[in-house]
Amino acid sequence: MSQATTAVLGAGSWGTALAVQLARNGVPTTLWGRTPQAIVEMAATRHNTRYLPDLELPQSLQLSASIEPLVRDAGTILIVVPSHGFDELLEAIAPWVAPGVGIAWATKGFDPASGRFLHELVAQRLPGHAAAVVTGPSFAREVAQGLPTALTVHSADPAFAQLIAEQLHSPRFRAYTGSDVLGAELGGAMKNVLAVATGVADGMRMGLNARAGLITRGLNEMLRLGAALGSRPETLMGLAGLGDLVLTCTGDLSRNRRLGLALGEGVGLQQAIAQIGQVVESVQTVDTVMQLANAHEVELPITALVQKVLHEELTPSEGMVALLAREQKPEYR
Numbered sequence: 001m002s003q004a005t006t007a008v009l010g011a012g013s014w015g016t017a018l019a020v021q022l023a024r025n026g027v028p029t030t031l032w033g034r035t036p037q038a039i040v041e042m043a044a045t046r047h048n049t050r051y052l053p054d055l056e057l058p059q060s061l062q063l064s065a066s067i068e069p070l071v072r073d074a075g076t077i078l079i080v081v082p083s084h085g086f087d088e089l090l091e092a093i094a095p096w097v098a099p100g101v102g103i104a105w106a107t108k109g110f111d112p113a114s115g116r117f118l119h120e121l122v123a124q125r126l127p128g129h130a131a132a133v134v135t136g137p138s139f140a141r142e143v144a145q146g147l148p149t150a151l152t153v154h155s156a157d158p159a160f161a162q163l164i165a166e167q168l169h170s171p172r173f174r175a176y177t178g179s180d181v182l183g184a185e186l187g188g189a190m191k192n193v194l195a196v197a198t199g200v201a202d203g204m205r206m207g208l209n210a211r212a213g214l215i216t217r218g219l220n221e222m223l224r225l226g227a228a229l230g231s232r233p234e235t236l237m238g239l240a241g242l243g244d245l246v247l248t249c250t251g252d253l254s255r256n257r258r259l260g261l262a263l264g265e266g267v268g269l270q271q272a273i274a275q276i277g278q279v280v281e282s283v284q285t286v287d288t289v290m291q292l293a294n295a296h297e298v299e300l301p302i303t304a305l306v307q308k309v310l311h312e313e314l315t316p317s318e319g320m321v322a323l324l325a326r327e328q329k330p331e332y333r
Contacts, residue, residue: 003028004075006167009067009089010107011038013051013140015080018106018168021143022078023061027167030074034081036065055144071096076104076163078134082279083109086118090125102130102160104153108188109281110288119181130160133181134168135188136239137247139254143173150174152239154184176239183231187222187241191248192256192282193289194218196306198249199260200316214302215249221300225289228296256282263309263316283310301326 008019011033019031033039042048046057057063064070071077071093081089086107097103103122111121122131132155143149151168153175155161165175178184197218201210219242226236235241248254252261259280262272273280286307293300305319314322 005030005062005070005073006076006078007032007070007074008078008080009071009093010080011035011042011048011051011063012080012082013048013144014106014138016048016052016055016057017140017143018078018080018134019061020055020058021170021173022167023058025167025170026060028062029060030062030064030070032064032067032070039063039065052141052144067093068096072098074098074101076102076167078164079103079105079107081107083107083118083281084112084279084284087111087113087121087125090121094125097126097129099128102132102157102163104132104134104155104160104164106134108135108185108192109285110189112284112288115288115291117182117185119185130157131155131181132157132161132164133184133188134164135184135244137243139247139251141253146172148172148174150176150239150243152176152178152184154178154181154235154240156181178235178238178240180232180235182229183226183235184240186226186229186231187236187244189281189285190218190222190225190289190303191241191245192280193286193303193306194221194245195248195254195256196260196263196282196286196310197302199254199257199262200264200309201260201320202257203261203264204317204320206320211249215245218249218302219245221303225293225296225298225300228298229292255280259283260316269310269312282306286310 005028008015008031019029022029043063132153134153136151138149153161153165161177165177169175198211198214222236255276259272290307305323308314309319
């Protein structure tokens with residue numbers, strides 16, 4: 001009996017990299033993208049020239065510009081689209097998803113329209129389906145190159161988490177499992193905001209001590225909000241939290257870090273976003289994080305100042321001055 005197809009929805013850099021990883025592992029995989037012409041070109045050239053031009057797509061990886069038949073026949077669905085398009089895609093595919101088909105996603109952030117966690121949208125649009133989030137410290141380019149990577153798959157359904165992890169796992173791609181979906185999603189969202197802060201500090205040439213301090217205190221903010229929301233501290237101390245935070249705050253492939261670097265060097269917000277040329281999740285995510293923090297009366301000083309900088313209420317230098325001027329206090333409280 002042949003193995004059912006895994007449908008990867010989203011042909012950006014991360015969706016392409018994950019589809020390639022699955023295909024390399026012998027998983028029957030079809031990649032869908034919303035731009036038919038781009039899919040036709042990828043099928044002809046075996047390259048995603050816009051996002052990962054140096055990567056040759058495996059011959060076993062199928063490509064499709066037609067989403068309905070792909071979803072109808074899929075055994076597993078992996079969604080890899082930006083957070084602002086996540087709910088729209090869920091709504092579109094819901095009528096076609098067969099009973100028993102699990103839904104995984106490697107999208108990070110919140111739904112910008114409602115501020116909800118993505119797992120809440122999946123539960124609403126596709127009730128009764130197993131659901132899992134794929135997250136952790138991972139740059140698409142390095143996964144595509146076959147460089148060592150470690151990720152984690154969290155689901156309330158242990159068997160489904162194990163299935164997705166086994167499909168992705170290989171000697172150079174370690175896939176772990178967990179059951180704290182909320183914590184895993186929170187870490188994947190907050191790290192983007194905190195990466196802006198470390199980028200600003202590096203752009204202002206504030207030094208490695210400042211970078212380490214911001215990462216550590218940023219992790220503290222992540223843990224405090226996570227505790228208020230009911231996530232587990234070990235989730236945020238693991239790949240989904242600390243791991244992703246360190247990568248995004250220090251790796252120049254991070255769009256959010258690059259935004260902070262540009263702001264710290266004096267580039268205007270809109271110009272910096274235009275230079276990056278792709279979605280910068282932190283711009284929308286920071287407002288949702290602060291809404292959650294305010295609702296649960298959790299103080300997040302770094303995140304709050306990033307919000308003011310991204311809303312252009314403070315300049316980056318004013319934000320750093322305000323952060324450094326805060327009163328002395330115990331490290332833990």
